[in-house]
Amino acid sequence: MEIPDERGHGRTRIGPGGPDRDRRTGTGRPGRDRRTGSGDFALVRHQPPARVKYLLIPPRHHAERHPYHTHMIRAGDGARQPKFAPQAAGLTAAAGRPTLEGGGREERRVGQIVGAAGVPHTPHFPGIVRRGEPLGRELERLYGEVAGALRELAPDVLIVFTSDHYNTFFVESVPIFSIGVAESAAGPSDYAELPRCEARIDAGFARRLQAELVRAEFDVGMSQEFELDHAVTVPLHFLTPGLDVPIVPVFVSGLMPPIPLSRRCHALGAAIRAVVEEDPAPTRVAVLASGSFSLEIGGPRISADSHTGVPDPRWAERVLTLLDAAEVGKLVAEASEEQLARAGNAGGELLDWIAMLGTFDPRAPAFLEAQERFGHAYAAWRVT
Incomplete structure (x- = not known):
């Protein structure tokens, strides 16, 4: 999505300066206040508690x-x-x-979800970095944190939850959910100023995933010929610039009403996890969500000096708080169709994050930082 102006000081980092630091107030050990951006921040990655x-x-x-x-x-x-x-x-x-079983407890080698991440896909960000604009250093750092987390996971394949921006499906056919099963896909299909690329798709895994989801009573479509738009190519540009990890694009119709319910998207993520963990191939799978929490593009709620805006900053802050607290159930319950509409005409992109969160048990992120002035955030989770 396109960005609002660069005014304001909305950068927010979630991550305690130490065990006695209050993340909400910034009190305790020296660190950065989440709301003012003041102080000297020491990044400490969360260590998720043991899970049942x-x-x-x-x-x-x-x-x-x-x-x-x-x-x-x-x-x-x-x-x-x-x-x-x-x-x-x-x-x-x-x-x-x-x-x-059989004479011992030899572990069966099957697929596993090893980690997950979420990032925005603002189409102007690659150019801002390339031109060395002031915002570029911040973007390099934020995407760099997530890219580093993904490298540590060493995934064999990257499942990407994305919402089509009226490019792949538009009026011809608008599936609520669809999986790209082509051997590869080029892009972006929408912004000529972005560098062209061709992403390899793990077509065999994608077809198995789509077939098993249908057998599990999830009516997921199959897309065999398509191009990727900036919602996929921008994250790949920053996170896997060598395009060395094959992807499986999973399209969630979060922008064209009627959009799916948040609980249905979360259930889709859980169903994907079940398929991965029963897949006979010992595949290490990472999951990526692409999108914003609150964003208006060209609509009546844009800012005074831009064609974009953040209509519901309180909702973006609420999403951030629930992510940090691993309150996924509350996030799913509160992300109603009405709330997503209040968040902007691109507010449904949060459904990509909710689907991603369904692929693993709730836990605090290892990294989480927001750009409040843009209504989005960057996050990474370690699952194994």
């Missing part, structure tokens, strides 16, 4: 027809599998992961 493990168990009535339609069962000390657990298939629960 879960077993992914196919429901009895879907075990044959829908092997990836799963129930989430708490796995604690003394936890027992329900009687319909697939013991015949040699599955048992160990450390929250499927294993193989």
